[in-house]
Amino acid sequence: MNEIKHIIAVASGKGGVGKSTTAVNLALALQARGADVGLLDADIYGPSQQLMLGVAEGERPEQQGGQFLLPIKAQGLKTMSMGYLVTEKTPMVWRGPMAGGALAQMLEQTLWGPLDYLIIDMPPGTGDVQLTLSQKATLAGAVIVTTPQDIALLDAQKGIEMFRKVDVPILGVVENMALHVCSNCGHQEHIFGEHGGERIAAEYGVPLLGSLPLDRRIREQTDAGNPTVIADPESPVTALYLQMAEKLMAALDSAGNGAVRQFPEIKISDD
Structure with missing residues (x-):
């Protein structure tokens, strides 16, 4: 874990705002x-990165030494997800501490190797998994994803406040589904406000990293296991993601190290 330079949590106060995308x-x-770059799918109850990255169902990470897992390479990323360890139809009927323990094990017992950035796709909300991560690892910061509507913003505020309470810096806000452009006439409409x-972002004094459109192609490409940055590298949407990445890299370079603290060993049984 000492070989990971920066850990970034991508979080949201509620589901359905495009956090995993x-x-x-x-x-x-x-x-x-x-x-x-590595990508850890920390949504224990509803992992989605396996589908988004086009990893075949049934592909499992290799083990090393009977204790460690080797990350699965997908689209050039080193990845780990609960989706690799269970079938699509297996419900994770776990209480919160068990989910937190599963996250700790995937993070610590995966042989990530040297990484500049480990992106953690967090589950929605402010529960056990979020607290486990913020208490056990030194996060470089969190990125909060929201939509413009007032209900989503209320939940985004809760996410920001949670990270602030555990001394995790907020690297910025991503506004998703900010604008819809009609594919027939080009009319622009702010559907969600x-x-x-x-x-x-202004209220909390953090940067607005980017505003992304409501675009059907983003959904179609990720559902097909070929996310937009790979599927359409010259598109305006990809340019927005690249600008967001550049802003994060600049912010982290000026902020210093975000290395990981070691986890204790966590074992889960049915007892």
Whole structure:
């Protein structure tokens, strides 16, 4: 774990705001800028990165020494997910501490090797998994994903406040689904409201890393296992992800090291 330079949590106060899509495209954008990047899918109950990265169902990480897991390489990223360890139809009927323990094991017992950035796709909310990560690892910071609508902004505020309480810096806000452009006539419409990301970023004194459009192709590409940064590298949307990556790299270079503290060994049984 000492070989990971920066750990970045991509989080949201609620589900359905495009957090996982943002996490995978941000990881790929950092890679496109020459960085060695890992991606940990920390959504224990609803892992999605396996599908988004096009990893075949049934592919399992190799073991080493009977204790450690080798990350699965996908789209050039070193990745780990609960989706690699269970089938698609296996529900994770676990209480919070068990989910936190699973996250700790995937983080510590994966042989990541040298990484410039480890992106962690967090589950929505402010529960056990978030607290486990913030208490056990020294995060370089968190990126909060929201949509412009007021309900999403309320939950985003809770996410920001949670990270502030555990002394994790907020690296910025990503406003997703900010604008819809009609594919037939080009009419632009703010379906979920305007400038919500700007308002919450200004309120907390953090940067607005970017505003992403509501674009069907983003959904289609990630569902097909070929995220936008890979599928359409010359598109305006990819340019937005690359700008976000550049802002993060600049912020972290000026902030210093975000290395990991070692976890204690955590064992889960049915007793």
